[in-house]
Amino acid sequence: MEYLESRIKVLLSQARQLEIKVAQHQVDWGVWELKEETDIPPQYLLDGDDEFVSPFYGILQSIYLSAVCYLDTRNLEHYLGVFYKIFGRDPLCLNYRDKFEMDHYWSGEPYSVFLAKMNVFLSSFEFMESSSEKYDRVSGLQYLETVLKNTAVIISKNNLSPKTETEVYNAVKSTLGxxxxxxxxxxxxxxxxxxxxxxxxxxxxxxxAVEYKYAADEQKLKSTIEQIAADVKGYTGDKDYSVFYAVFYATDDFWGQAKFSKVWNEQGFPKNWIPIYIVGR
Structure with missing residues (x-):
């Protein structure tokens, strides 16, 4: 049992060392296919298949087989059934094997959906506790984002009528505490x-880190976005913070979500800056 637990952790570590390289290699393939300059793939793409993709697929298959053996050894038939529903029954054609998504919340880098789902699935077992830390943090950020999006609800339930951004974020800060x-x-x-x-x-x-802005009119909303854009470079140099939320509390729906998103995107914010548009109640 300990051997299987150790093997699964080692295999997951090996897969993580390759996942970003494989994701970038997929992008390189996509760029070449869009150009369609020749029917013969360039050698660097073929070499990448051998150097990154084939070993990555082999490791994912080993993770799958080791996990099945582990669950079978522990007689967890129901959990094994759940495993098959998520990852499929054919180790040669794994579900999510080729799927990658961008981690906007944490690293700003692509990640393997297969590995993410495997970490969540195995997180029920004690031996995986440290391995699931990254994904626990992502869940925490999603929970934080839900709270921030409910800023107006928090203020309303506390019977507040804020006139400044300080009054807005203090109400939310006490909840987050x-x-x-x-x-x-x-x-x-x-x-x-x-x-x-x-x-x-x-x-x-x-x-x-969370930055709140208060806007009582359309011009103020515009200027606060520009102010955040000017301050972005100031929020560097502290390795303890890598995700930033800019929450704009508007006293009325001056723009609507579509226009707000358009204006925000025009400023060219880094991907680790996440905007939230709130209309006060």
Whole structure:
């Protein structure tokens, strides 16, 4: 049993070392196929198949077979049935084997959907506790995002009528303090030569920072987006924070979500900056 647990962890580690290279190789294939300059693939793509893709597929197959053996050894027939539903019954044609998505919440890099789902599936077992840390953080960020999107609801339930961004984020901050204990007394090092940058909310356990903006009219909404764009470079230099939320609390629906997203995208924000548009109640 211990051998299988150790083997699964080693195989997962080996797969993670290759997943970004495989994802980039997929992109390179896609770019070449779009160009359609020749019917013969360039040698560097064929070499990449041998160097990255084939070993990656072999490791995923070994993970699959080791997991099946582990579940079978522990007589977990029902959980084994769930496993087959997720990953399929054919180790030569695994579900999600070729699927990659972008991790906007954490690393900003592509990740293997197969590995992500395998980590979630195996996280029920004690031996996987440390291996699931990254995916636990992603879940935490999604929960944080849900709370931020409910800013107007939190304010309404507390019978508040905020007139400043401080009043807005303080209401949310008190709520987050019950969920993420590290947000109660956080520290940061966003210090530049002429200015110290202090996000409104910091959650160290998620490596996340939140900046709130308050807009009582359309012009103010526009200027606050421009202000955030100007401050982005200031929020660097602290390795403890890598995901940033910009929450815009508008007292009325001045633009609508579509226009807000368009204006935001025009500013060219980094992918680790996530905007949230809130209309006050």
């Amino acid at each position: 019950f969920i993420f204990t590290s947000s109660k007394s956080p520290k940061s090092n966003f210090i530049k030569t002429a200015k110290e940058y202090k996000p409104d909310i910091l959650i160290p356990e998620l490596y996340a």
